Amino acid sequence: MPSRLRQFNALTKPRVIQLIVFCALIGMVLAVPGVPSWAEVRLGLIACLGIWLVAGAAAAFNCLVEKGIDAKMKRTSWRPTARNQLQDWQTLLFSGLLCTAGSVLLYVWVNPLTMWLTFATFVGYAVVYTVILKPLTPQNIVIGGASGAMPPVLGWAAMTGDVAPEALILFLIIFLWTPPHFWALALYRVEDYRKSGLPMLPVTHGNEFTRLQVLLYTLVLFAACLMPFIYGMSSWLYLVVAIALSIGFCGYGFALWRNYSDALARKTFRFSLIHLSVLFAALLVDHYLI
Ligand code: HEM
Numbered sequence: 270m271p272s273r274l275r276q277f278n279a280l281t282k283p284r285v286i287q288l289i290v291f292c293a294l295i296g297m298v299l300a301v302p303g304v305p306s307w308a309e310v311r312l313g314l315i316a317c318l319g320i321w322l323v324a325g326a327a328a329a330f331n332c333l334v335e336k337g338i339d340a341k342m343k344r345t346s347w348r349p350t351a352r353n354q355l356q357d358w359q360t361l362l363f364s365g366l367l368c369t370a371g372s373v374l375l376y377v378w379v380n381p382l383t384m385w386l387t388f389a390t391f392v393g394y395a396v397v398y399t400v401i402l403k404p405l406t407p408q409n410i411v412i413g414g415a416s417g418a419m420p421p422v423l424g425w426a427a428m429t430g431d432v433a434p435e436a437l438i439l440f441l442i443i444f445l446w447t448p449p450h451f452w453a454l455a456l457y458r459v460e461d462y463r464k465s466g467l468p469m470l471p472v473t474h475g476n477e478f479t480r481l482q483v484l485l486y487t488l489v490l491f492a493a494c495l496m497p498f499i500y501g502m503s504s505w506l507y508l509v510v511a512i513a514l515s516i517g518f519c520g521y522g523f524a525l526w527r528n529y530s531d532a533l534a535r536k537t538f539r540f541s542l543i544h545l546s547v548l549f550a551a552l553l554v555d556h557y558l559i
């Protein structure tokens with residue numbers, strides 16, 4: 270990839286966005302009973318592209334707003350915005366173009382509800398989380414996590430033009446997953462966050478309190494992960510996978526709470542990614558096979 274393209278691509282936080290779009294896709298799959306028609310497949314693909322573009326725009330906007338903070342942290346100092354390899358107007362234009370293209374796709378070829386919900390998610394992450402909450406309170410990622418939890422709702426709305434309780438259950442799962450996902454990382458990146466001046470939980474309330482929060486959230490998340498089965502959205506196959514993953518995540522939460530090490534916090538963060546990816550993949554397999 271030419272280097273300029275690679276820089277713009279990096280602004281969209283591609284790996285995070287891939288999982289976000291995957292979660293939106295699962296929302297779409299579950300919204301359509303049985304095997305989808307060709308028209309539904311086409312609608313789903315356009316909706317994925319639209320959500321991908323708007324989510325990428327939100328990530329790029331976040332890189333622009335936080336370029337000073339990113340420059341102070343080892344993990345993010347390589348970003349083209351932090352290194353001033355891109356000018357502010359270029360990043361702003363890129364974000365604006367992606368957001369407009371995605372919104373037009375969603376409005377014209379999907380439905381206005383999905384466009385407005387996706388745009389509200391953009392504002393939730395790019396403005397409410399990045400500009401207001403992140404520098405304000407250690408609960409920033411809990412409240413801001415609502416934006417990251419929206420993809421299954423967007424997927425459901427794309428296929429049905431509506432928001433159903435099933436979509437809200439998937440929202441709840443990602444919402445409760447976000448704090449242990451992020452705080453596990455913040456624990457071993459605490460020096461980065463101290464330097465950044467952001468009020469992240471391990472900086473404001475310390476290592477021990479954050480570990481307790483990680484453990485408690487993994488336990489509540491366990492209960493939420495059972496809800497798709499209890500509500501009748503999925504069968505035993507999902508249930509078995511959900512229980513195994515939840516025991517794993519709670520196990521990491523418990524081990525981290527008992528005995529802290531940076532290496533274990535890093536493993537917990539990595540496991541959070543496996544947890545969510547495999548959980549949603551299980552919903553997909555369960556929907557078609559059982
Ligand atoms: C407010 C909510 C969230 C916060 C604060 C957050 C924070 C972070 C941070 C700081 C990283 C960077 C790790 C690194 O550079 O080593 C990360 C990685 C990641 N996050 Fe999140 N996250 C959030 C929500 C989500 C959501 C909703 C998803 C997907 C559904 C997600 C998926 C990922 C993935 C896939 C990575 C790995 C990226 C990579 O390996 O390059 N995150 N998250």
Ligand SMILES: CC(C)=CCC/C(C)=C/CC/C(C)=C/COP(=O)(O)OP(=O)(O)O
Nearest residue numbers: 285323324327328331387390391394416417
């Ligand atoms: C329209 C739509 C679906 C939007 C999705 C919003 C979105 C991109 C959510 C992902 C959350 C995310 C990248 C958090 C990174 O946290 P951070 O920004 O604090 O991390 P950083 O320190 O790496 O910048």
